[in-house]
Amino acid sequence: MTTLIEAPPSDADGLLPSKKKSSGGGLGTYLLIRFFLIIPTIFILVTMVFFLMRVIGDPITAAQGGRLPPDVLAQRIHDAGYDRPIIVQYFEYLGQVATGNFGTTITDRRPVVEMLATFGTATLELAINAVIVALLVGIPLGLIAAYRRDKAPDAVLRFFAILCYATPVFFAGLLMKLTFSVWLGWFPVAGRSSTRTELAMGSLASPTGIYWLDALRSGNMAALGDVAAHSILPAVTLGLLTAGVFLRLVRTNVIGTLGKDYVEAGRSRGVSDFRLVTKHAYKPALIPIITVMGLQIALLLGGAVLTESTFEWKGLGYQMVQYLNARDFVAVQGIVVLLAVIVAVTNFIVDVAAALIDPRVRY
């Protein structure tokens, strides 16, 4: 019953029990503990994905199920080692991962690390573009909505945010395609670049894989324009829907802090409303905002599956669906491990940022 005394304050307001546990020590201890919590998180995710992927079937049956006689199929599964006890396979996999060997994808025989690098950069590019759109749109609009609370601008913005939430990203993408690609003809329908740019990018020495960066470095302006035209629709679609989340997040939390006594005190001393929002109310509201934003950005980095599928953007999300269909568990495990690392590291960064912003978190 010792938890009875210390648990309520940390749990009652944050809803993030794992992230706000007070360690009792200084900032250093706090960060150290947070850092070591990354390992169990990744371990649990790796374990979960390993067993889940073993349950959904093996890649050999998925590829050749109906076409091979059962005994040949069984022989192939045996040769590949998929009929061994699952625990044996699990510890073998853990051993490999611990030594940094993530294996080779089963369907296209590529080293997992190389596969992650190829598709990861495509996803990274999309995520960066989308986050830029989301931040530029979401945060200012959220501040406006909080500042003009319950007035006309707030009503319109809240409706916009709810609409963003209610619209599945593939429907938004469809509308964007119909409007801007088919009717207006401004942007290409799908893909990351045209074939010619693809070739130009492929022939570069030491490419980063992020097309606009590569185009910029090689001074290929035609390619840059092509890449930009391709990236606008996916970035705006994903960015706008994410902006709806950010808008609500900023609005709710800024309104929350605007109701605090010290803001009231500031107002009574004649601090202007604008200053109240931007200086006094904004900073305390930042912690829940960066917590959720961090998670959101981490998930985008792991591949926006639906967006990438809509725009045939060949990133991690798009590719993961292909691998799932082929039951290529080595590849899916690789993607999920990467995602787990991204989420865990982002959570860590978020915690560090929260501790730096708010001294209460670390004590």
Add this chain to the structure above:
Amino acid sequence: MDANTVSGRKQPFIYRLPVISHFRTSVGLQRAMLVTGLVLSIGFLLTTVLAPFIAPYGFAQLSDASGTFPAQQPPSAAHIWGTTVGGYDVFSRVIWGARAAAVVIVVAVVMSIFLGVALGLLSGYFGGWLDRTLVVIADAIYAFPSLLLAIVMSIVINHGQSSFWGGIVACSISISVVFIPQYFRVIRAETIRLKAEPYVESAKVVGASSVRIMGRHIFKNATRTLPLIFTLNASEAILTLAGLGFLGFGIEPSSAAEWGFDLSKAIADASSGIWWTGIFPGAAIVLTVLGLTLVGESINDLNDPRLRGRRKSGGKTPAGGPDSNGAQAALEAESRVL
């Protein structure tokens, strides 16, 4: 519900029902939001129930007395919203799609509320190793990409192919697995807060059993935010179902009409300028989710002043102001299906 305490015991029973009491306390913009949400939600429910009478054709019907349906036909008198590439009638499929969506919502949300609330109560009340284990598992599931989890679950249960009920159950379980940790977190946090309250202590002193304390004293107070989470999760269930359908892991088109699947086919149509196959199922998703979300948002808004008032009188200022735990959880949750 808490609405009772506000509208008072003297009010007739009907005025104390959740949505009706909310309607009576609402004014202006909030009332407009609530009414819009209610109209859309009731429209959705009616469509679900009356689907056989509204839809001119079956969802998998490819021909009628006058012959086979033409494929990719623009809207006309015979097919008011046109036909798909496979020759289905778009209007009929959109109408029938409401049914699949409704069943999935009900099964998924009921399943996850039941398990999430039970686990949250147990975990929060007893604490100890049970609590720690459940929290770690819930956090891990929470950190797991929800759509991937839903896809994997649906493959596990149905091997990606499915009949109507098979598909419905697979989708519902997949969605529940994602939601249970959310309910679990909210209820657990509330339970931990509540078990330190004096009235729980007194119940213990009097000798009430754990089951009675959990069921009677904590449950009623901890489940205050559930209506909000319920509506928000209902909308997320539709979005997840549509996402599964869009990626081809949902219900087979011949066993049920499903909006997400139809949209996935429509993406290819869009490039050649065929708009009617995508616009209508998409609009159906948006309107349904919009309706449920508006109702949920309004209920949350209308609950706020009371929540705030009570907490202040108890000497505690809520950290997030108007946002309740439920709203914050919903905000965190909503960011996940992209």
